Amino acid sequence: MNARFVPVIALWFLAACTSPLPKPLTVLQAPAGVSPAVATQLDQGNALFASQKWAEAEQIYRQVIASQPTLAEAHYNLASALHRAGKTVEAKKHYMEAANLAPGNKVIWDAPPLRASSFNDDLNKKSYLDPKPY
Known part of the structure; x- marks a missing residue:
């Protein structure tokens, strides 16, 4: 094999082994059945979020939650x-x-802290109460 192709192949393998990029944070629309005023307010917060105005979006979302x-x-x-x-x-x-x-909402359950298993780290640790296989 030609020596100049070795670095190209190595880079290709390296790129193939990298992990996928994390999903970007998105916002959700108001569900059906919500009052039009609340839906409009949530849409305003979503527009601010899309404009990367985090503090202003935070205020609107807090008003919706109130x-x-x-x-x-x-x-x-x-x-x-x-x-x-x-x-x-x-x-x-x-x-x-x-x-x-919303226990069945897949988008919510794919949120960064819920997806990254940071809440479940202790579940995988061995305990002294675990049975010991001999």
Whole structure:
């Protein structure tokens, strides 16, 4: 094999072994059955999020949560805005609240802290209570 193709092949293998890029944070639309005022407010927050105005979007999402505390999409969107603003501890709380309010929503359960198994790290550790296979 020609020696100049070895680096090209090595780079190709290296690129093939890299992990996929993380999914970008998205925001959710208001579900059916929500009042038009709340849906409009959530859309305003989503527009601010798309414009990368995290603080302004955060304020709008907090207003939506104040009027509709059980709206999982509002908690998820607030968590996404907080996550982008670097407030990861508070973001995790709202990701968890969204997951609790919408247990079957795949988009919510694919959120960064829920997907990355940071909450489940301790589940994989061995305990002294585990049976010992001899």
